Amino acid sequence: MRVVHVVAAALIDAEGRVLVARRPEDVHQGGLWEFPGGKVEPGERAEEALARELDEELGVRPLAARPLIRVHHAYPDKAVCLDVWRVTRWDGEAHGREGQPLAWWAPADCDPARFPAADGPIITALRLPATYLITPEPGDDRAAFLDTVEAALQRGVRLLQLRAKTLAPAALAELHGRVQALAHRFEAHVLLNAEPALAAAIGADGVHLSTAALRALDRRPPARHWVAASCHDADELAHAARIGVDFAVLGPVAATATHPGAPVLGWQRFAALAGAAALPVFALGGLAPADLDAAWRHGAQGVAAIRGLWSAPNARA
Numbered sequence: 590m591r592v593v594h595v596v597a598a599a600l601i602d603a604e605g606r607v608l609v610a611r612r613p614e615d616v617h618q619g620g621l622w623e624f625p626g627g628k629v630e631p632g633e634r635a636e637e638a639l640a641r642e643l644d645e646e647l648g649v650r651p652l653a654a655r656p657l658i659r660v661h662h663a664y665p666d667k668a669v670c671l672d673v674w675r676v677t678r679w680d681g682e683a684h685g686r687e688g689q690p691l692a693w694w695a696p697a698d699c700d701p702a703r704f705p706a707a708d709g710p711i712i713t714a715l716r717l718p719a720t721y722l723i724t725p726e727p728g729d730d731r732a733a734f735l736d737t738v739e740a741a742l743q744r745g746v747r748l749l750q751l752r753a754k755t756l757a758p759a760a761l762a763e764l765h766g767r768v769q770a771l772a773h774r775f776e777a778h779v780l781l782n783a784e785p786a787l788a789a790a791i792g793a794d795g796v797h798l799s800t801a802a803l804r805a806l807d808r809r810p811p812a813r814h815w816v817a818a819s820c821h822d823a824d825e826l827a828h829a830a831r832i833g834v835d836f837a838v839l840g841p842v843a844a845t846a847t848h849p850g851a852p853v854l855g856w857q858r859f860a861a862l863a864g865a866a867a868l869p870v871f872a873l874g875g876l877a878p879a880d881l882d883a884a885w886r887h888g889a890q891g892v893a894a895i896r897g898l899w900s901a902p903n904a905r906a
């Protein structure tokens with residue numbers, strides 16, 4: 590089946606709400622809500638198509654746009670590649686130039702059932718931040734560890750993975766409780782890197798699956814908000830998406846101190862794998878916030894990091 594290349598925009602307003610439009614009843618996926626956009630015309634670059642569609646449909650001109658996610662989806666009658674951009678500044682006031690109803694919804698209120706099936710990963714991408722902090726092993730000084738978690742939250746980190754492989758379950762549960770209490774003060778979420786049953790039992794916001802744990806599962810484990818997984822190749826990404834994992838971490842993009850000798854992907858390979866994956870993918874491995882632009886240009890949700898997002902309490906990133 591020929592793949593139809595579509596550009597779509599997530600216009601984000603000052604309150605973090607996203608603009609959605611209702612598709613007419615009589616077209617493909619009619620009656621459902623969508624992110625405004627349309628087909629890329631022959632010879633057009635994606636950004637040109639985006640500007641044209643936003644003018645035609647909403648009467649606005651994008652001023653600040655960056656890639657959010659690319660989603661491939663095969664409907665029974667049509668295969669699409671949705672190239673979705675996050676637009677945070679534009680000229681003009683958005684109005685339905687084709688008579689389509691518009692609404693501004695918080696990403697948390699976007700119900701995937703009201704959108705075309707391809708849009709699930711787009712909604713997830715909108716709900717996720719651009720950085721995912723993975724903690725280093727906590728060591729003996731718990732107070733210093735918690736201070737550094739708090740400093741990261743103060744710098745704007747809103748998604749954390751507590752990764753403490755050296756701790757027994759009781760000690761891990763205890764530390765998790767403290768980290769989660771801190772995180773919740775900042776409306777941040779903590780994913781526990783542990784057995785899904787332990788994460789669920791102690792009320793974690795989510796569970797982060799190791800590659801081995803992901804491979805052993807044939808369905809999404811129960812979780813309060815998030816199920817994430819560590820992936821290294823196309824098979825693992827496909828398996829993660831198939832069982833309903835919300836997002837993946839893929840790497841290493843560059844060499845890291847924590848995983849010396851691991852085969853490095855590089856940005857081109859990362860882009861090919863992330864672009865074909867049906868879920869948001871964070872880039873991991875030797876990266877820091879300074880790499881966000883490169884990550885977005887290569888199809889990443891953002892950057893996941895241990896060292897790159899973890900620094901002494903008084904050091905500002």
Ligand SMILES: Nc1nc2c([nH]c(=O)n2[C@H]2C[C@H](O)[C@@H](COP(=O)(O)OP(=O)(O)OP(=O)(O)O)O2)c(=O)[nH]1
Pocket residue numbers: 595596597616617618622623624625626627628629667669671705706707708
């Ligand atoms: N714009 C948009 N299209 C989506 C979304 N989700 C989704 O599956 N699609 C599909 C539906 C359509 O098959 C295709 C978009 O094509 P379209 O028919 O809206 O494109 P267009 O505006 O160029 O329309 P036309 O002039 O060819 O009629 O992408 C979404 O969130 N936004």
